[in-house]
Amino acid sequence: MEATPRARPIWAEVLTGPELLLTVPGAAVAALAAPAGGARPVLVLPGFVTGDLTTAPLRAFLRSLGHRPSGWGLGVNVGVADHIAAGLDRLIQELAHRHGSTIDIVGWSAGGLLGRLLAQHRRELVGQVITLGSPIRLRTGDSNIGLLQEIAGHLFVPTPPRIDVDEIPVPSTTIWTEHDGVVPGRLCCQTPGPTAECVQVRGTHLGLATNPAVMYVIADRLAQRPDVWRPFLPRQRLRWWYPSLEQESSDASALIV
Template sequence: MAETDPSLPPSRRLLMLEARAVAELSAFFAMAPLLRRAPAGDGHPVLVLPGLAASDRSTLPLRAFLRDRGYQAHGWKLGNNFGLRPGVEEQLDARLAELHERHGQPVSLVGWSLGGIFAREMARRAPQRVRGVITLGSPFGGAPRASNAWRLYEAVSGHSVDDWPHREDAKRPPPVPATAIFSRSDGIVAWQGCLEREGPTSENIEVEGSHCGLGHNPAVLYAIADRLAQPPGQWRPFDRSGLRGRLYPDPHRA
């Protein structure tokens, strides 16, 4: 079945369930008082990268939440994410360098879907400027066509989905703390390709929800706040003990 075969895109049933994103946005607003109990930040900068064909408008709720928790949250300011077009990586590196210099400290990167793939490569190119990376449903380790969006990628980028230049390197964890947040009921990309190779400073956090709602899903936002609140050099795996276990299933389960 497409739902379990990592080489195939998610099933039509899961794709249709992406309509849940609307309900997840409503839940974001309804649970705003509870989300204010999420771990507070230390004021360091966070750069948020949108998914395929999306712009900074799509990450407004996420960045508002991060600012409420005390972070200096920034959009990528590159318009719509139309893939690996000429100059995109150079512009991203310049944006990272500017924020690093402005704030005088490393920047955390949060990337949604394709934005997460970009974020991980940014961390490889300039690890001294990156505090950590969090990806939301980013298929950095998946087959090129294990997605219901590969045709859209080819249409807006002008490139074949098979021609991504960093494909093999992308499967390795970046040289900074890395957290991959994913959903097994993702209707856009095969969830197996969104998993980080776990190690001393890399992990996976499973949530229940849609791909298109990951940027405002309350469970995702809490997990992001928890990960960003860790002091530099004191990274620890996400604690899903107690009541958290009900919201965050064990990602190692069969």
């Protein structure tokens, strides 16, 4: 029987520091390479025990492309608490009414989990969900933040012993990294389907929201028409940003030879 994937040691996240130094030039490269697209309303959800401040660079990037990103305005993300669930339900309805369209969701870590749950309950209001290092299937003890989950559980609501949001009724892209030091990277990858895909990037969990490879994926997904979905395929010169796609290209070249 295959062993359950484990997260990398938490100290692997120290590489987030150098990644952050590349945020501005990396975002510039991603913006220049991103395909042109319409102005989409986007709800950006922060990670566990963080708030809107941590997603400000990502929202600024999306705004620079002409999109209309919104923070969640619910304070610190403590997981699936009653006030969080009620606040998100109210927020998605308000945004859909304001913009007169479905809302795309970008969620980082636990924010992505909440985004997928929201899509299950409000599918008519959600255009697509893009998650960054978000656990799709997770059991208690699989992550390196068990203590924080336990504290949040005592203060708000216990983390469910098992999480599984693999299937949602809207198009979705899960972005993950093998070097994730918070949650097992492979547990952040959904089962591929007609409108469900996984994209692997290089980097840390804490650096995902400012990772230029991630920004490019998000920009590419948002550039699609709401009624048309196609799998992510980066420009050839950017393939090295995506290990799994780079491997597929190498395998294809070997077959041709």
